[in-house]
Amino acid sequence: MSATIIDGKAFAADIRSRVAEQVAALKTDHGITPGLAVVLVGSDAASEVYVRSKGRMTVEVGMESFEHRLPEETSEADLLALIAQLNADPAVHGILVQLPLPGHMNSDAVINAIDPTKDVDGFHISNVGLLGTGQKAMVPCTPLGCLMMLREHLGDMSGKEAIVIGRSNIVGKPMAHLLLGESCTVSIAHSRTKDIADVVRRADIVVAAVGRPKMIKGDWIKPGATVIDVGINRVEAEGGKTRLVGDVDFDAAREVAGAITPVPGGVGPMTIACLLANTLTAACRANGLPEPE
Numbered sequence: 001m002s003a004t005i006i007d008g009k010a011f012a013a014d015i016r017s018r019v020a021e022q023v024a025a026l027k028t029d030h031g032i033t034p035g036l037a038v039v040l041v042g043s044d045a046a047s048e049v050y051v052r053s054k055g056r057m058t059v060e061v062g063m064e065s066f067e068h069r070l071p072e073e074t075s076e077a078d079l080l081a082l083i084a085q086l087n088a089d090p091a092v093h094g095i096l097v098q099l100p101l102p103g104h105m106n107s108d109a110v111i112n113a114i115d116p117t118k119d120v121d122g123f124h125i126s127n128v129g130l131l132g133t134g135q136k137a138m139v140p141c142t143p144l145g146c147l148m149m150l151r152e153h154l155g156d157m158s159g160k161e162a163i164v165i166g167r168s169n170i171v172g173k174p175m176a177h178l179l180l181g182e183s184c185t186v187s188i189a190h191s192r193t194k195d196i197a198d199v200v201r202r203a204d205i206v207v208a209a210v211g212r213p214k215m216i217k218g219d220w221i222k223p224g225a226t227v228i229d230v231g232i233n234r235v236e237a238e239g240g241k242t243r244l245v246g247d248v249d250f251d252a253a254r255e256v257a258g259a260i261t262p263v264p265g266g267v268g269p270m271t272i273a274c275l276l277a278n279t280l281t282a283a284c285r286a287n288g289l290p291e292p293e
């Protein structure tokens with residue numbers, strides 16, 4: 001039997017409309033408009049696309065969008081000065097510095113200069129520490145989106161075997177912490193993992209965040225498992241065109257899995273929806289208001 005396809009696009013649209021309602025209530029009841037500042041340094045083509053859609057969706061849910069585009073050759077000191085200005089600006093509740101930054105900048109120093117309460121990407125070292133110790137943190141958007149889809153689909157995950165393939169700071173590691181928080185038994189695989197197929201075969205939950213097209217094969221998947229594919233890989237298609245595929249061999253895996261996210265239309269849309277939800281949370285916290293559900 002073919003797997004249930006987890007529709008991230010529809011789920012993300014639901015989240016955005018809930019955020020929009022809560023933003024409207026915040027304006028009416030408290031006169032507060034949540035504001036998200038996005039900083040883009042240089043002109044990386046993929047980053048340009050992300051920043052444009054983030055800006056558009058921020059405005060669509062009724063928030064204020066502040067875009068700061070800086071030239072590639074901007075000095076780190078100038079970027080830090082802009083961050084200090086945004087930290088101090090009460091109209092800005094969330095700050096996102098689009099990665100990757102140009103090579104002459106120290107990304108860690110830049111990210112850690114953001115006020116942690118405005119760090120809606122959840123990459124600041126204090127948010128990483130809070131998440132790692134199971135405390136209330138600003139959670140990175142992509143793993144948060146994956147968790148929301150898993151909760152929606154599976155409900156209680158306690159005791160399930162989960163594998164996260166990939167150990168990056170922005171996806172793999174925070175995802176593993178979130179699954180641990182759900183009381184899963186968590187394995188983290190990476191490029192040095194031996195017999196990765198065997199580790200994946202044990203898992204009830206598979207989160208793939210590798211960046212290698214169709215690396216996870218259908219016969220690695222345990223029958224009935226839930227598969228979340230974070231990978232976004234552009235590959236050549238017929239007629240000299242390109243198309244996006246995930247890290248999982250979708251057509252083969254869907255014949256075995258219980259549920260699976262497609263690429264595109266799975267994790268991707270959830271990431272931006274979670275960014276907006278985090279910005280709303282930051283605005284509520286900054287004003288001492290109860291956090292949205």
Ligand code: NDP
Pocket residue numbers: 142165166167168169170171172189190191192193196209210211212230231232233267268269271
């Ligand atoms: P990174 O390149 O930072 O990390 C990739 C991870 O995969 C590393 O931990 C690496 O291991 C591991 N890896 C590489 N090759 C193998 C292999 N052969 N076997 C097992 N593990 C391997 O990537 P990101 O975490 O930033 O992103 C992962 C994917 O998710 C990318 O396709 C990216 O485009 C996508 N992505 C999608 C988002 C969305 O919104 N949908 C958001 C963010 C990312 P090691 O540490 O040993 O090198």
